[in-house]
Amino acid sequence: MANLTTISDLQKMATTHIVLLVMDGLGGLPRDLDGQTELEAAATPNMDRLAREGTLGMTIPLGAGLTPGSGPAHLSLFGYDPIARPVGRGVLESIGVGLEVGPGDVAARGNFCTLDSQGRIIDRRAGRIPGDQAAPITERLAAIRLDGAQVTVRHVREHRFAIVLRGPGLDPALDDTDPQTTGVPPLPVRALQPSAAKTASLVQAWVDQAFERLRGEPMANGLTLRGFSTDPALPPFPKTFGVRAGCIAVYPMYRGVSALAGMQVVAFDGETPGDEFRAAAAVWNDYDFLFIHVKKPDSRGEDGDFEGKAQAIEDVDRALPALLDLKPDVLAVTGDHSTPSRLRSHSWHPVPLLLWAPATTRRDVQERFGETACAAGGLGNFPASDLMPLLLAHAGRLEKYGA
Amino acid sequence: MANLTTISDLQKMATTHIVLLVMDGLGGLPRDLDGQTELEAAATPNMDRLAREGTLGMTIPLGAGLTPGSGPAHLSLFGYDPIARPVGRGVLESIGVGLEVGPGDVAARGNFCTLDSQGRIIDRRAGRIPGDQAAPITERLAAIRLDGAQVTVRHVREHRFAIVLRGPGLDPALDDTDPQTTGVPPLPVRALQPSAAKTASLVQAWVDQAFERLRGEPMANGLTLRGFSTDPALPPFPKTFGVRAGCIAVYPMYRGVSALAGMQVVAFDGETPGDEFRAAAAVWNDYDFLFIHVKKPDSRGEDGDFEGKAQAIEDVDRALPALLDLKPDVLAVTGDHSTPSRLRSHSWHPVPLLLWAPATTRRDVQERFGETACAAGGLGNFPASDLMPLLLAHAGRLEKYGA
Numbered sequence: 100m101a102n103l104t105t106i107s108d109l110q111k112m113a114t115t116h117i118v119l120l121v122m123d124g125l126g127g128l129p130r131d132l133d134g135q136t137e138l139e140a141a142a143t144p145n146m147d148r149l150a151r152e153g154t155l156g157m158t159i160p161l162g163a164g165l166t167p168g169s170g171p172a173h174l175s176l177f178g179y180d181p182i183a184r185p186v187g188r189g190v191l192e193s194i195g196v197g198l199e200v201g202p203g204d205v206a207a208r209g210n211f212c213t214l215d216s217q218g219r220i221i222d223r224r225a226g227r228i229p230g231d232q233a234a235p236i237t238e239r240l241a242a243i244r245l246d247g248a249q250v251t252v253r254h255v256r257e258h259r260f261a262i263v264l265r266g267p268g269l270d271p272a273l274d275d276t277d278p279q280t281t282g283v284p285p286l287p288v289r290a291l292q293p294s295a296a297k298t299a300s301l302v303q304a305w306v307d308q309a310f311e312r313l314r315g316e317p318m319a320n321g322l323t324l325r326g327f328s329t330d331p332a333l334p335p336f337p338k339t340f341g342v343r344a345g346c347i348a349v350y351p352m353y354r355g356v357s358a359l360a361g362m363q364v365v366a367f368d369g370e371t372p373g374d375e376f377r378a379a380a381a382v383w384n385d386y387d388f389l390f391i392h393v394k395k396p397d398s399r400g401e402d403g404d405f406e407g408k409a410q411a412i413e414d415v416d417r418a419l420p421a422l423l424d425l426k427p428d429v430l431a432v433t434g435d436h437s438t439p440s441r442l443r444s445h446s447w448h449p450v451p452l453l454l455w456a457p458a459t460t461r462r463d464v465q466e467r468f469g470e471t472a473c474a475a476g477g478l479g480n481f482p483a484s485d486l487m488p489l490l491l492a493h494a495g496r497l498e499k500y501g502a
Numbered sequence: 503m504a505n506l507t508t509i510s511d512l513q514k515m516a517t518t519h520i521v522l523l524v525m526d527g528l529g530g531l532p533r534d535l536d537g538q539t540e541l542e543a544a545a546t547p548n549m550d551r552l553a554r555e556g557t558l559g560m561t562i563p564l565g566a567g568l569t570p571g572s573g574p575a576h577l578s579l580f581g582y583d584p585i586a587r588p589v590g591r592g593v594l595e596s597i598g599v600g601l602e603v604g605p606g607d608v609a610a611r612g613n614f615c616t617l618d619s620q621g622r623i624i625d626r627r628a629g630r631i632p633g634d635q636a637a638p639i640t641e642r643l644a645a646i647r648l649d650g651a652q653v654t655v656r657h658v659r660e661h662r663f664a665i666v667l668r669g670p671g672l673d674p675a676l677d678d679t680d681p682q683t684t685g686v687p688p689l690p691v692r693a694l695q696p697s698a699a700k701t702a703s704l705v706q707a708w709v710d711q712a713f714e715r716l717r718g719e720p721m722a723n724g725l726t727l728r729g730f731s732t733d734p735a736l737p738p739f740p741k742t743f744g745v746r747a748g749c750i751a752v753y754p755m756y757r758g759v760s761a762l763a764g765m766q767v768v769a770f771d772g773e774t775p776g777d778e779f780r781a782a783a784a785v786w787n788d789y790d791f792l793f794i795h796v797k798k799p800d801s802r803g804e805d806g807d808f809e810g811k812a813q814a815i816e817d818v819d820r821a822l823p824a825l826l827d828l829k830p831d832v833l834a835v836t837g838d839h840s841t842p843s844r845l846r847s848h849s850w851h852p853v854p855l856l857l858w859a860p861a862t863t864r865r866d867v868q869e870r871f872g873e874t875a876c877a878a879g880g881l882g883n884f885p886a887s888d889l890m891p892l893l894l895a896h897a898g899r900l901e902k903y904g905a
Contacts, residue, residue: 128864136864161903163884164891165508168904181904182508188905326905445902447895448864474557474866474880 103339106488110341115428115494117388122415124397125434126450128441130405138451139469141409143416146432146468153455155465156478158486160436166447172435173356177336178487187328193261194358195351196253200263200330205271205298208326209260211319218284225258225319233258236319243308248301270295277323285323335361340491345382347375348392357390372418383425400438408440429456429493449480456493506742509891513744518831518897520791525818527800528837529853531844533808541854542872544812546819549835549871556858558868559881561889563839569850575838576759580739581890590731596664597761598754599656603666603733608674608701611729612663614722621687628661628722636661639722646711651704673698680726688726738764743894748785750778751795760793775821786828803841811843832859832896852883859896
């Protein structure tokens with residue numbers, strides 16, 4: 100783990116461009132003991148060329164054996180220590196849909212659920228109610244007013260919404276109201292420590308009003324709240340690393356975590372890698388550092404869809420020339436964590452990394468971008484939180500330490 | 503170094519079996535600059551197959567350049583930081599022969615020595631007096647009674663014994679009484695800080711009585727005490743890692759350090775690797791985690807016996823199918839430290855590691871189990887104390903961190 104103060108003190112002005120291209124859940128496992136991983140099975144001629152010209156390695160998101168969620172995995176790529184500075188899920192979800200969560204605010208994730216006539220949960224996800232039905236119901240909740248806090252509510256997708264409370268003396272030390280099972284009612288809002296008693300009462304008052312307004316809904320006639328949390332006050336990314344930093348991402352979570360780090364979220368149309376690279380071209384001169392996030396490899400991995408994940412990687416490779424045409428000085432192609440389709444979930448396995456910086460990378464002996472090559476790559480295995488200093492150095496953006 | 507609290511918080515229930523097979527002193531050096539190490543020279547067809555199917559790496563026991571003793575080396579493999587939590591040699595020796603050392607107790611190692619008529623040490627090890635002669639002499643010391651502490655003494659082997667004091671207000675801050683040379687008498691018992699003054703007096707009183715009872719012995723007519731220490735209060739291994747943990751080891755030291763960590767020591771007959779694997783089979787369903795310790799590679803290494811060490815490794819390989827028949831989900835084959843026969847001693851060199859977990863390991867390009875292959879293996883070089891979280895992850899025993 101690099102010391103962020105040290106890095107910050109060594110900033111050097113430069114006109115170089117850094118791109119961090121993250122294929123979510125990139126790391127994989129072979130289908131069988133003799134085979135190739137998703138990345139290795141994918142045809143990636145462009146990345147393979149970059150692998151030959153650059154250096155490979157493996158990043159460890161959080162530590163040996165630790166499987167990261169999306170939030171911690173990205174914070175680590177952004178140079179932070181997500182275990183020393185945990186960020187709540189409520190905060191990530193809220194910021195992901197464009198809600199602001201400032202110091203002292205309390206954010207949570209909400210799930211609509213289906214209750215029976217006795218108020219017991221039948222379906223914890225309200226039948227995964229479609230967004231076009233859930234959004235207007237969420238609007239109804241947004242109209243609730245509380246004495247003592249200003250409340251903002253926004254739909255996320257399907258049965259999910261985010262809620263943020265702002266007001267004096269709030270404390271996020273509240274337990275989830277989701278009982279994690281069916282056949283019982285949602286739990287009351289409970290303070291985990293005395294300092295959160297007032298916040299618990301406020302949130303319970305909001306929940307009581309919400310249940311009134313949901314009465315009669317066929318599916319979404321109840322709700323639960325989870326992941327109460329507040330702004331983690333991260334050292335701002337642009338100031339820490341001395342770069343104008345932009346985020347190009349389709350999914351709210353990744354825009355949210357970027358905003359939390361202080362990056363600017365770039366608005367653009369479309370959702371393919373090609374659309375994202377076009378967005379990068381459009382703002383190229385406004386930023387020194389661009390984080391570009393591609394979600395699909397992770398989604399296909401979680402579906403257990405080996406071929407689909409490999410194709411999602413191929414989609415990125417095919418679009419890559421448009422990004423290379425922008426002539427980044429430093430390009431890192433990597434993932435935030437592994438999502439082997441064999442496991443249908445995130446995993447702890449180290450993550451393939453391709454570092455390409457024509458002016459400053461050493462080459463290694465590797466010829467292709469893949470797990471086996473990266474494990475034997477010139478950069479070795481190292482903590483993901485060390486990547487940012489490495490990228491800055493390759494971009495000529497760090498001074499010498501000491502004389 | 504993984505944070506044990508984080509690991510403990512992420513425990514996930516599973517029915518998987520983990521085996522940590524430790525060949526003591528496994529790491530070696532080639533006989534000459536062009537040659538193979540003991541492990542590489544050994545014929546190990548079974549381990550080589552596992553190497554092809556699994557992933558190799560190197561563990562660093564304590565840190566770059568640090569040569570570990572047996573105790574620290576094993577504590578590191580068990581996930582602890584032996585530098586942050588030092589364990590005294592007296593404690594390890596005592597627990598190794600089945601003595602209990604609880605919080606507040608004071609343990610030490612004892613050596614019989616030979617004194618001349620002036621009370622000066624002639625032989626610091628009493629001619630390595632055979633155990634069948636030393637044991638009854640030790641019994642004589644066990645009969646000594648003290649006011650203020652209960653004392654237990656037990657023979658270890660040859661000239662060595664262990665002693666444990668239990669009573670109110672004891673403090674292990676005592677200096678060794680072994681002058682580490684001959685021609686001078688054993689040192690008096692000396693407190694290293696004022697709080698240990700009472701304990702120094704008690705131990706001196708015991709030593710005085712012991713010298714009385716040893717008078718007239720031809721070889722063992724004196725003794726020295728070393729390594730005064732108390733229970734280090736390690737976080738219990740089974741609770742920390744969420745596994746029912748058993749130790750299969752022949753030598754007292756390794757049973758002792760396992761017990762200190764809170765593992766159960768499995769009783770069994772025999773002492774060959776085959777005997778140990780049979781013991782594993784007998785208790786297979788009682789444990790989720792088995793630590794199996796094989797001493798001989800280290801002993802042969804310390805003898806400077808290259809061939810003998812290679813043969814000791816071959817003995818393990820030949821017996822290995824019986825262990826594999828138990829179908830462990832995760833098998834780590836490694837050492838606690840290196841003991842190159844060329845150096846005739848423990849060394850600081852990283853230790854070969856073979857990680858085999860059919861459901862979850864990535865392969866690397868390595869085809870054989872050996873130092874050269876492990877140094878280029880897919881897991882890279884990493885701290886031995888990170889091995890436990892890695893094994894738990896491969897066994898499906900760790901939850902995701904964060905969302």
